[in-house]
Amino acid sequence: xxxxxxxxxxxxxxxxxxxxxxxxxxxxxxxxxxxxxxxxxxxxxxxxxxxxxxxxxxxxxxxxxxxxxxxxxxxxxxxxxxxxxxxxxxxxxxxxxxxxxxxxxxxxxxxxxxxxxxxxxxxxxxxxxxxxxxxxxxxxxxxxxxxxxxxxxxxxxxxxxxxxxxxxxxxxxxxxxxxxxxxxxxxxxxxxxxxxxxxxxxxxxxxxxxxxxxxxxxxxxxxxxxxxxxxxxxxxxxxxxxxxxxxxxxxxxxxxxxxxxxxxxxxxxxxxxxxxxxxxxxxxxxxxxxxxxxxxxxxxxxxxxxxxxxxxxxxxxxxxxxxxx
Amino acid sequence: xxxxxxxxxxxxxxxxxxxxxxxxxxxxxxxxxxxxxxxxxxxxxxxxxxxxxxxxxxxxxxxxxxxxxxxxxxxxxxxxxxxxxxxxxxxxxxxxxxxxxxxxxxxxxxxxxxxxxxxxxxxxxxxxxxxxxxxxxxxxxxxxxxxxxxxxxxxxxxxxxxxxxxxxxxxxxxxxxxxxxxxxxxxxxxxxxxxxxxxxxxxxxxxxxxxxxxxxxxxxxxxxxxxxxxxxxxxxxxxxxxxxxxxxxxxxxxxxxxxxxxxxxxxxxxxxxxxxxxxxxxxxxxxxxxxxxxxxxxxxxxxxxxxxxxxxxxxxxxxxxxxxxxxxxxxxxxxxxxxxxxxxxxxxxxxxxxxxxxxxxxxxxxxxxxxxxxxxxxxxxxxxxxxxxxxxxxxxxxxxxxxxxxxxxxxxxxxxxxxxxxxxxxxxxxxxxxxxxxxxxxxxxxxxxxxxxxxxxxxxxxxxxxxxxxxxxxxxxxxxxxxxxxxxxxxxxxxxxxxxxxxxxxxxxxxxxxxxxxxxxxxxxxxx
Numbered sequence: 085x086x087x088x089x090x091x092x093x094x095x096x097x098x099x100x101x102x103x104x105x106x107x108x109x110x111x112x113x114x115x116x117x118x119x120x121x122x123x124x125x126x127x128x129x130x131x132x133x134x135x136x137x138x139x140x141x142x143x144x145x146x147x148x149x150x151x152x153x154x155x156x157x158x159x160x161x162x163x164x165x166x167x168x169x170x171x172x173x174x175x176x177x178x179x180x181x182x183x184x185x186x187x188x189x190x191x192x193x194x195x196x197x198x199x200x201x202x203x204x205x206x207x208x209x210x211x212x213x214x215x216x217x218x219x220x221x222x223x224x225x226x227x228x229x230x231x232x233x234x235x236x237x238x239x240x241x242x243x244x245x246x247x248x249x250x251x252x253x254x255x256x257x258x259x260x261x262x263x264x265x266x267x268x269x270x271x272x273x274x275x276x277x278x279x280x281x282x283x284x285x286x287x288x289x290x291x292x293x294x295x296x297x298x299x300x301x302x303x304x305x306x307x308x309x310x311x312x313x314x315x316x317x318x319x320x321x322x323x324x325x326x327x328x329x330x331x332x333x334x335x336x337x338x339x340x341x342x343x344x345x346x347x348x349x350x351x352x353x354x355x356x357x358x359x360x361x362x363x364x365x366x367x368x369x370x371x372x373x374x375x376x377x378x379x380x381x382x383x384x385x386x387x388x389x390x391x392x393x394x395x396x397x398x399x400x401x402x403x404x405x406x407x408x409x
Numbered sequence: 410x411x412x413x414x415x416x417x418x419x420x421x422x423x424x425x426x427x428x429x430x431x432x433x434x435x436x437x438x439x440x441x442x443x444x445x446x447x448x449x450x451x452x453x454x455x456x457x458x459x460x461x462x463x464x465x466x467x468x469x470x471x472x473x474x475x476x477x478x479x480x481x482x483x484x485x486x487x488x489x490x491x492x493x494x495x496x497x498x499x500x501x502x503x504x505x506x507x508x509x510x511x512x513x514x515x516x517x518x519x520x521x522x523x524x525x526x527x528x529x530x531x532x533x534x535x536x537x538x539x540x541x542x543x544x545x546x547x548x549x550x551x552x553x554x555x556x557x558x559x560x561x562x563x564x565x566x567x568x569x570x571x572x573x574x575x576x577x578x579x580x581x582x583x584x585x586x587x588x589x590x591x592x593x594x595x596x597x598x599x600x601x602x603x604x605x606x607x608x609x610x611x612x613x614x615x616x617x618x619x620x621x622x623x624x625x626x627x628x629x630x631x632x633x634x635x636x637x638x639x640x641x642x643x644x645x646x647x648x649x650x651x652x653x654x655x656x657x658x659x660x661x662x663x664x665x666x667x668x669x670x671x672x673x674x675x676x677x678x679x680x681x682x683x684x685x686x687x688x689x690x691x692x693x694x695x696x697x698x699x700x701x702x703x704x705x706x707x708x709x710x711x712x713x714x715x716x717x718x719x720x721x722x723x724x725x726x727x728x729x730x731x732x733x734x735x736x737x738x739x740x741x742x743x744x745x746x747x748x749x750x751x752x753x754x755x756x757x758x759x760x761x762x763x764x765x766x767x768x769x770x771x772x773x774x775x776x777x778x779x780x781x782x783x784x785x786x787x788x789x790x791x792x793x794x795x796x797x798x799x800x801x802x803x804x805x806x807x808x809x810x811x812x813x814x815x816x817x818x819x820x821x822x823x824x825x826x827x828x829x830x831x832x833x834x835x836x837x838x839x840x841x842x843x844x845x846x847x848x849x850x851x852x853x854x855x856x857x858x859x860x861x862x863x864x865x866x867x868x869x870x871x872x873x874x875x876x877x878x879x880x881x882x883x884x885x886x887x888x889x890x891x892x893x894x895x896x897x898x899x900x901x902x903x904x905x906x907x908x909x910x911x912x913x914x915x916x917x918x919x920x921x922x923x924x925x926x927x928x929x930x931x932x933x934x935x936x937x
Binding site for chain 1: 614637816852853
């Protein structure tokens with residue numbers, strides 16, 4: 085019951101946050117110079133004033149800003165996201181077309197990052213001050229500091245150009261028309277470089293976080309007590325140290341899980357991955373207001389959802405935390 | 410023995426040449442050509458959108474009445490022949506036989522009349538402007554179309570290419586909202602390739618039209634247009650053999666030079682004759698001190714055009730001193746005022762204006778808005794800033810993205826900016842719009858956004874654009890060039906070269922002045 089109340093409360097808050105995002109995003113994009121009519125005018129080379137006027141009237145851009153905002157909020161309230169100015173198609177279609185690719189990329193990266201990052205972090209903590217710790221810490225620092233796009237380019241240079249092992253871009257071998265298991269293997273081959281590149285940055289964060297957290301926990305009194313009681317070392321690590329040390333990791337992971345939905349623009353660009361980050365970026369450059377705002381709303385909604393899930397996972401990891409308390 | 414060996418070698422070489430020559434004559438059918446389309450177009454329905462990438466892909470699906478050769482002479486496409494009456498008022502086109510739309514319906518003169526009277530004037534200002542000059546467009550029979558003009562307009566032929574004069578199917582579009590017609594998602598043309606699939610963000614696939622009206626063509630089975638948003642990614646795609654062609658602008662010019670040295674790769678700057686892009690700095694003639702012609706002349710002297718071409722644009726292009734390029738037959742360099750690179754002279758002109766440097770060496774302060782088209786244009790803006798500072802003009806850089814640039818340029822909210830404009834085969838199409846005083850703001854980026862106003866130029870351009878006598882046109886346009894190069898309404902720097910990179914196994918890639926926007930009916934791959 086308490087859980088349901090908690091979820092309902094969070095949903096109400098989520099709607100308020102989303103409304104705030106809609107209004108803020110709406111005003112921000114309108115504040116940038118250049119509207120869809122200007123984009124079309126630029127592309128057509130030559131236009132006349134009548135044409136510009138027609139385009140603005142068609143998109144409702146000739147009305148006062150407050151009225152435009154009111155109309156938009158009303159539409160969103162009834163879940164009508166409208167059509168892309170540029171592609172003349174419903175924006176939700178465009179988003180659902182691209183969302184799977186993004187989720188595949190970011191969830192793979194997320195999985196890699198969590199698995200490898202936490203393992204390496206624990207390894208470093210267990211050997212604190214010795215060479216495995218040094219090596220892992222230095223590597224993590226390097227990957228944390230180097231820009232993502234540069235790592236991506238270097239990975240392409242090494243694994244696609246110099247050693248032709250992996251495809252450099254895209255999500256599939258275009259024209260190969262693979263089926264079943266071949267199609268799956270082909271997608272995995274295409275996924276390795278972008279997912280690892282995106283994952284590397286996060287691995288670095290998890291390594292540092294896990295290492296610090298584990299070092300802190302493993303010196304606490306209850307660990308010493310457990311050892312004194314003669315509990316086997318493996319069990320101490322699993323049940324006592326890791327379980328406590330993982331809490332901050334869950335927090336971090338939940339925040340990042342949200343970011344992963346909308347935050348892979350660079351990786352998607354470098355690897356020509358047909359995801360939603362690029363869709364949003366292109367929409368911004370083309371002042372495709374409806375599309376851009378819908379991407380904002382969908383990704384924000386997902387971030388809120390992930391955070392909710394994280395709160396629930398908290399309670400599982402640490403029974404001391406009570407949902408709704 | 411030795412002589413015999415030489416003779417055999419020579420004989421073999423000769424036979425090889427003959428065989429090679431014979432092979433060059435006989436296209437091999439089949440194969441897939443991999444290309445890049447950049448940026449991803451909003452649609453490939455070339456009727457409703459004339460953006461570069463749309464012309465590139467849509468130019469294989471749709472056709473115009475004619476195409477234009479490397480020398481800008483009209484060549485047959487959907488029209489097999491045409492006549493222009495001696496008074497320049499009647500254009501009669503005879504259409505090809507046996508042409509069908511991709512959905513199997515026959516193509517007729519009605520489609521052409523519909524395209525030019527209904528469809529194109531609604532969606533494309535350039536074609537509308539040209540069609541406004543006609544008094545009637547009629548189809549006396551199913552294979553003939555007649556354009557009757559109110560007064561001569563020799564540039565008319567330049568709107569009948571596939572971009573300006575995309576022929577669209579009347580049976581699909583008549584009576585519909587053209588922009589919103591669902592058929593735009595699955596375009597139906599007459600061209601050698603049919604739309605097959607568009608995986609958004611990944612690729613567009615076109616396949617051979619088996620019923621193409623030119624029997625035995627196209628040679629290729631399929632075309633893939635890959636979407637690779639990053640310039641480095643496009644370089645790598647070419648380098649690793651994933652794609653066989655890069656269009657001008659796909660990668661930066663300095664990268665073109667490097668890729669051009671790969672084995673079995675060639676560079677050409679052909680195929681832009683119709684578009685004929687000219688680069689200049691827009692200078693807002695309404696603002697002080699730019700309104701003084703001496704200031705604009707000082708800017709001409711302050712910029713080293715050779716440096717711009719050779720260093721910034723990696724040697725692609727040619728410096729110019731006026732509004733015309735060497736591509737157009739109306740170009741008359743003899744009448745131009747010359748502005749060699751001479752910072753001293755530039756400073757002297759500013760002194761003469763009374764713009765003396767203050768204590769920190771500054772004579773004036775201006776805003777500079779770079780063209781947000783990538784690294785090369787950014788470098789160009791940096792260079793110009795440095796040159797302006799050198800003659801005592803303080804510069805405030807104002808970075809914008811493309812819509813911001815369009816908005817500010819077309820509303821006159823700038824001091825100095827960068828631009829390039831297509832000259833489109835005839836001064837009446839590509840020159841007049843930039844210099845005539847009646848075509849200023851809110852009329853696109855190629856308009857006279859600078860606010861240049863000279864009644865004499867307006868009059869001469871009006872006469873030259875509507876004269877049926879080529880000799881008279883040449884004389885009038887020469888007069889225009891003389892006045893413009895004296896008045897300096899914009900700061901011309903160079904006619905641009907847009908290099909195409911391709912693997913030498915790709916044959917007949919560029920054969921006309923439309924370059925890569927051609928139908929590709931003749932393109933074939935020399936497969937081993």
